[in-house]
Amino acid sequence: MSTESEPRRPVAHRFRRRFTAVVLVLVVVAALAAVVGSQQGPRLKSVSYDASGIVSRPAQRVIITANQALQKVSADDVRVSPAAAHTVTSSGNTVAVEFAGPLAYDRSYTVTVAGARAPGQRATADLRATIRTGTTDVLALVPGTDGAKDRIVRRSLDASGATSVYQGTGITEYIRLSRFLVVLSDSDVGDSRIDVVTLRNGVEDPDAPVEHLTLPTSEGHASALHAADDGASFGFQYADTSSGQSKDVGLYVVDMTGTHMPQAIAADGKPTTGAVPMTVSQWAYVPRTETALVRTATDELFLVDMSGRADLVRLGSATYLHGFVGTGTTAVVESGTGIERVDLTDGKRTAIVAPAASTDAQYLGRIAQLTDDTYLRTVGDVRGDGTIASRIVRVDGSRASRLPVTIPDDASLTAVCPSPNGQFVAVATKSPTGALVSIVDATSGALEASTVGEDVDWCGALPSGDEVG
Known part of the structure; x- marks a missing residue:
């Protein structure tokens, strides 16, 4: 007894059936996901921040990213615990929480976006992120005794003991400058040298040569070393002593993005090679800028753009510079009428309560x-x-x-x-x-x-x- 076999369906027909089935499954899954998403609300996808910058500078941000686009989020929708002053901006699926000032060291903060909602959906959810701030350290100079070298040491607040960062002879001042250490040293007769030391893992890199800067004259004395926060430049006071007397005493700047050759800050506030430098009694960089606040030998007060891009700004007079308020836009100075805060954006002065x-x-x-x-x-x-x-x-x-x-x-x-x-x-x-x-x-x-x-x-x-x- 014989039977006839069932005719085979073409391969293309079977492929179409399978493809259609897969597409239907994907559509169903996507629809179910959309339903679940609309019922559950947005979810936290990621959080990013700079643990070091957030404890050392104002206007640092925590970026919270959701798994879908969000309706506009306002400052009232965001809670920070422990409390910290902040502003909020949002776009697409990200929320940026910007803090007014630096946060505390080595502490956990919880940032909550309450009632986050995707456009067109009813369901809301809280986006909650926990961040951990970084710690800090301090550098100090340990003068050598009995012929030993001077040492610059680092003491971390979250570890015991001190680590030697750099050793040298006659160290008088130093500054941290991004991944460099700038070291000012004096010889036995008072002549200065300035060295730029490359750091690796926070200490001198043994494989990188030390850069010895060429100072303005063959003999001279440097002091009052200061660095810009962004590491783009540093400055110092310098006196030419090559004639046996101090002359051309004033302010110099070194552009670390250029030739590394010191330039005098001229009387007009511009860095000028070979110029007679502006005389200075006190000076320092305004925090987070390349602008310096300068008190001259005649007690005039100026803002000097050390990069030379902006003109000199006169801010009246002062008999002493105390420092800056943390935000960096205000200086504390002393004058004939007492101690005052000076707004560096408009020069207005306010008496300090004493x-x-x-x-x-x-x-x-x-x-x-x-x-x-x-x-x-x-x-x-x-x-x-x-x-x-x-x-x-x-x-x-x-x-x-x-x-x-x-x-x-x-x-x-x-x-x-x-x-x-x-x-x-x-x-x-x-x-x-x-x-x-x-x-x-x-x-x-x-x-x-x-x-x-x-x-x-x-x-x-x-x-x-x-x-x-």
């Missing part, structure tokens, strides 16, 4: 501004031997209180310098047994860390010059 407890001392030192309304000030009484018994006063608005930091009776307070975010303060003291840098909480005075040394790098943000008396 409660009686912050001025009832024989010695009134530098103001270290922490926030718009809070500052520290060194004050003290003169001992019988002429030394000063110093203390640190914290001023919050109209209230002044002593910061509980212990300064040994045989020690002199040489510097009080805030960390980049104002959370901590480096307190430098010197006694017959040596120099010590203590890192303390700027609010409580609690000791966080300490290291042997002097000339703290945090102080490089303050204008050069002697303490005001």
Whole structure:
């Protein structure tokens, strides 16, 4: 008995059936996903931020990205815990949370976008991201003894001990400049040299040669070393001593994006090779800019664009420069009428509140501004031997209180310098047994860390010059 086999369907026909089935499955899955998405609301896809920048500079952002486009998000929709002043912008599926000032070190923050909703959907969801801020460190100079070299050491606040960053002879000043360390050293007769040291993993790179800068004259003395925050330039004061006398004493700049040759800042505020430099009593870079605030030998106050792209701006006069408010747009200066904040955008001045407890001392030192309304000030009484018994006063608005930091009776307070975010303060003291840098909480005075040394790098943000008396 024989049977006839069923006719085979063409291969193309079978392929079309399978393709159609796959497409139908994908359509169903997509439809189900859309239904689920509309019921669940948006979900967090990613979060990005700079853990180091967010604790050292204002206007840093956390970028929150959702898995789908979002309706416009306002500042009222975003919560930050612990609380931190912020603004919000949103576009597409991203929300940018920008902080007004630096955040605290080594701390977790939760950023929540409440009630996020995709366009055309009813379901809402909270997008919640947790970020962890970075920690910080401080550099200090440890002078060599008994023929040993001077050392620049790094003390991290989240680890014990100090790490040697660089060693040299006759080191007097130094600055951090991006991935470089600029070191100013003096010979036995007072002539200066400036070296640019490449860093790797935070210490001198043994495989990179040290760059020795060519200074303006064959013999001369440099001081007041300062660096721009972006690492594009640094400057210093220089005196030509090749004739045996100091002459052409003034401000010079080194463009790190160019030839690395020092140029004089001329009287018109422009970097000019071979010019007679602008005379300077105090100066420092305005935070986060290439502009310098300069007090001249005649107590005139100027804003100088060290890149030469903008014209000189005169801001009246000042008898002392204390420093800058954390945002960088305001300077604290002293004049004949008292201590004032100067708005560097328009030159307007506002008197600083000085409660009686912050001025009832024989010695009134530098103001270290922490926030718009809070500052520290060194004050003290003169001992019988002429030394000063110093203390640190914290001023919050109209209230002044002593910061509980212990300064040994045989020690002199040489510097009080805030960390980049104002959370901590480096307190430098010197006694017959040596120099010590203590890192303390700027609010409580609690000791966080300490290291042997002097000339703290945090102080490089303050204008050069002697303490005001």
